[in-house]
Amino acid sequence: MSNASAAALAAEQARAPAQIKYRSQAVAKPYFMAAIGLFIGQILFGLIIGLQYVKGDFLFPAISFSTARMVHTNLLIVWLLFGFMGAGYFLIPEECERELYSPKLAIITFWVFLVAGALTIVGYLGLPYNVLAHLTGNDLLPTMGRGYLEQPLITKVGIVLVALSFLFNLSMTLLSGRKTSISIVMLLGLWGLAIFFLFSFVNPNNLVLDKYFWWWVVHLWVEGVWELIMGAMLAFVLVKVTGVDREIIEKWLYLIIAMTLITGIIGTGHHYFWIGTPAYWQVWGSIFSALEPVPFFMMTMFAFNMVKRRRREHPNQAATLWALGTGVMSFLGAGVWGFLGTLSVVNYYTHGTQLTASHGHMAFYGAYAMVVLTMISYTMPLLRGREANSPQAQKVEKLAFWVMTLSIVGITLFLTAAGATQVWLQRMSSTPLSFMETQDHIMPLYWARLVCGLGFFSGLMLYLISFFVTGKREA
Amino acid sequence: MSASFTKSTARNIFYGGSVFFFLLFLGLTLDTTMALPSHNAKAKLTDAAVRGKKIWETRNCGGCHTLLGEGAYFAPELGNVYVRRGPDFIKGWMKAMPTNVPGRRQMPQFHLNDGELDDVVAFLKYTSEINTNNWPPNIQG
Numbered sequence: 243m244s245n246a247s248a249a250a251l252a253a254e255q256a257r258a259p260a261q262i263k264y265r266s267q268a269v270a271k272p273y274f275m276a277a278i279g280l281f282i283g284q285i286l287f288g289l290i291i292g293l294q295y296v297k298g299d300f301l302f303p304a305i306s307f308s309t310a311r312m313v314h315t316n317l318l319i320v321w322l323l324f325g326f327m328g329a330g331y332f333l334i335p336e337e338c339e340r341e342l343y344s345p346k347l348a349i350i351t352f353w354v355f356l357v358a359g360a361l362t363i364v365g366y367l368g369l370p371y372n373v374l375a376h377l378t379g380n381d382l383l384p385t386m387g388r389g390y391l392e393q394p395l396i397t398k399v400g401i402v403l404v405a406l407s408f409l410f411n412l413s414m415t416l417l418s419g420r421k422t423s424i425s426i427v428m429l430l431g432l433w434g435l436a437i438f439f440l441f442s443f444v445n446p447n448n449l450v451l452d453k454y455f456w457w458w459v460v461h462l463w464v465e466g467v468w469e470l471i472m473g474a475m476l477a478f479v480l481v482k483v484t485g486v487d488r489e490i491i492e493k494w495l496y497l498i499i500a501m502t503l504i505t506g507i508i509g510t511g512h513h514y515f516w517i518g519t520p521a522y523w524q525v526w527g528s529i530f531s532a533l534e535p536v537p538f539f540m541m542t543m544f545a546f547n548m549v550k551r552r553r554r555e556h557p558n559q560a561a562t563l564w565a566l567g568t569g570v571m572s573f574l575g576a577g578v579w580g581f582l583g584t585l586s587v588v589n590y591y592t593h594g595t596q597l598t599a600s601h602g603h604m605a606f607y608g609a610y611a612m613v614v615l616t617m618i619s620y621t622m623p624l625l626r627g628r629e630a631n632s633p634q635a636q637k638v639e640k641l642a643f644w645v646m647t648l649s650i651v652g653i654t655l656f657l658t659a660a661g662a663t664q665v666w667l668q669r670m671s672s673t674p675l676s677f678m679e680t681q682d683h684i685m686p687l688y689w690a691r692l693v694c695g696l697g698f699f700s701g702l703m704l705y706l707i708s709f710f711v712t713g714k715r716e717a
Numbered sequence: 718m719s720a721s722f723t724k725s726t727a728r729n730i731f732y733g734g735s736v737f738f739f740l741l742f743l744g745l746t747l748d749t750t751m752a753l754p755s756h757n758a759k760a761k762l763t764d765a766a767v768r769g770k771k772i773w774e775t776r777n778c779g780g781c782h783t784l785l786g787e788g789a790y791f792a793p794e795l796g797n798v799y800v801r802r803g804p805d806f807i808k809g810w811m812k813a814m815p816t817n818v819p820g821r822r823q824m825p826q827f828h829l830n831d832g833e834l835d836d837v838v839a840f841l842k843y844t845s846e847i848n849t850n851n852w853p854p855n856i857q858g
Contacts, residue, residue, distance in 0.1 A: 291791075294791075294822070295791070297820055298820055298821045298822030298823060299817075299818075299819060299820060299821060299822075299823050302815070302823040303815065303823070303825060306780075306781075306823070306825050307780065307781050307789070307791050307822070308777045308778075308779075308780025308781045308789070308791075308825075309777070309780070311780050311781075311789055311791070312777065312780055371775060371776060371777045372775040372776055372827075375774075375775045376775075380775065384771055384774060384775075386774055386775060386777075387773065387774025387775055387776070387777050387778070387779065388774065388779065389779055389787065389788060389789075392777065392780075423724070423728070445774075447762060447767045447770060448753070448762055449770065449784075449785075449843070449844060449847065450753060450757060450847060451750070451753070452770075453785065453787060454746075454749065489724055492724055493722075493723070493724040493727045494727075496724065496727035496728045496730070496731045497727045497730070497731075499731055500727065500730045500731035500734050500735070503731070503734060503735040503738060503739075504734040504735070504738055507735070507738040507739055507741075507742045508738055508741060508742055508745070510742065511745075514749075515850065515852070516785060516786055516849045516850055516852035516853075517785045517786075517787070517847075517849065518753075518756070518757055518760070518785070518847040518848055518849055519749050519753070519756070520748075520749060520752045520753075520756055521850050523745075523749075524850070526745065590852060590854060591854060593786040593852065593853075594783040594785075594786030594787065594788075594790065594794060594853075595790060596790055598790065599790055668857050668858075669853070669854045669855060669857070670854070674855050674856075674857045675857070676793070676857055677792070677793035677794065677857060677858060678793065678822075681822075
């Protein structure tokens with residue numbers, strides 16, 4: 243597309259009555275609403291486990307730590323999946339310039355996924371885990387009880403069916419419509435997500451192989467195919483809010499995801515240092531994962547560059563803020579904090595400590611929570627019949643951005659300090675303390691983390707409130 | 718970026734790079750699986766250990782503990798607990814749960830019978846014999 247026609251298109255977009263371009267894009271709305279609801283649930287359970295870190299017997303035995311943590315992490319994954327799906331249903335018709343293949347199927351899938359997800363959480367909370375395992379067919383094919391993949395067998399099968407229906411719907415839309423780089427990358431990422439999830443059904447008796455292939459889901463998701471989805475969503479929003487030529491944005495997108503997979507696939511090796519695999523993984527894993535910050539740095543450059551070169555002032559400033567925030571926070575959380583513990587000589591001491599948790603929190607928020615919120619921020623006003631929310635509503639949304647983001651920075655810094663203390667007292671000292679003695683020394687930092695957690699929750703409430711702020715519409 | 722570096726160049730780097738590194742990863746995976754039997758010759762995966770692994774999973778032990786550094790960070794590392802504490806302590810500890818000490822982190826009572834407790838111990842013994850390249854740094858895990 244030439245610069246002139248891009249500018250003309252941007253001008254036309256600014257004049258057009260604010261609404262979605264294709265009616266079937268409206269199916270994204272329930273997905274985004276469910277995502278936000280589950281996000282709130284995730285943070286509530288985060289507060290419970292944050293409190294259990296300092297008051298060990300809080301809610302015991304009604305909700306034990308392992309149950310609350312499982313709900314916290316599973317809700318995280320599920321709300322992000324709802325966000326990805328909503329984004330797919332919004333983005334693909336617009337990029338393909340045609341209606342969704344089957345809006346009806348998308349709505350049926352939504353309810354199946356939501357009900358199955360809710361029943362799974364009820365099962366976690368209402369039944370002892372081994373009883374749930376027994377009732378749901380874990381004896382037929384044991385897959386439960388491994389981090390992030392705790393879902394019962396029937397839920398896992400359900401996820402596969404929902405994913406297949408979703409991918410069928412989007413792929414049929416793409417096949418008969420315009421094929422842009424953004425939509426192709428989005429679909430590659432989503433297909434990759436579904437394919438690597440199949441390894442959640444692989445659970446060898448040999449613990450080393452179990453752990454080895456467990457990472458084929460967990461690492462190849464978050465440091466692989468999810469980044470394709472993330473890049474596509476960010477590129478889509480940047481095309482819209484900056485009006486920069488699509489050719490330039492798509493070139494960046496390909497370069498970023500090229501670096502993601504070039505570094506990230508062999509980078510899986512940084513999980514293979516100490517789980518019983520050959521020692522050569524320490525070399526492969528260290529070298530390639532040291533390069534993993536590169537695509538995230540490019541993501542930051544990309545977002546700032548495009549906003550700097552913008553050809554229009556989009557009225558939705560909150561969405562632009564979220565897009566820039568995603569660039570910065572994903573680089574800090576996934577890039578910098580990931581790098582901190584990734585070299586094998588350092589990882590030898592930091593592996594399995596609170597330093598891992600600190601990286602996890604900032605990386606998940608900075609990369610995936612924020613990019614979904616970017617997408618929601620851009621699309622929700624359109625789905626509600628306006629190009630952007632009122633300045634008053636955007637003001638609340640931006641405040642929510644800062645409160646949530648600064649709170650996660652606080653959580654990350656306190657957990658980093660907790661991890662450093664743990665490494666020092668338990669692993670490096672000449673008279674090493676036991677795990678629980680070490681934990682006693684870390685208590686003040688866990689209290690501080692809990693306070694930041696409450697801060698995050700209040701930011702999330704502000705975010706929710708921003709949807710109900712009407713204010714004066716912009717002319 | 719210069720004009721000669723086009724979108725299709727970037728796209729080709731993406732497809733070519735991804736395929737190349739994924740194939741390399743498959744090669745390393747094949748090598749790892751072939752090296753494993755001798756690399757972990759000491760770790761004997763007995764029937765009892767296999768049953769113990771299933772108990773480990775269905776009680777969601779990794780929801781609080783780490784095992785070879787993976788899991789949750791709420792309770793001690795158990796990859797070397799067999800060496801640190803020994804079989805009798807492990808069984809006695811699990812039978813005595815929860816401690817009900819006010820404010821203290823609590824471990825649930827799983828009501829395992831003696832055979833199941835032996836299976837858990839067999840699994841933890843197997844885990845302690847895996848060649849982890851000398852991790853953890855000391856006995857405290």
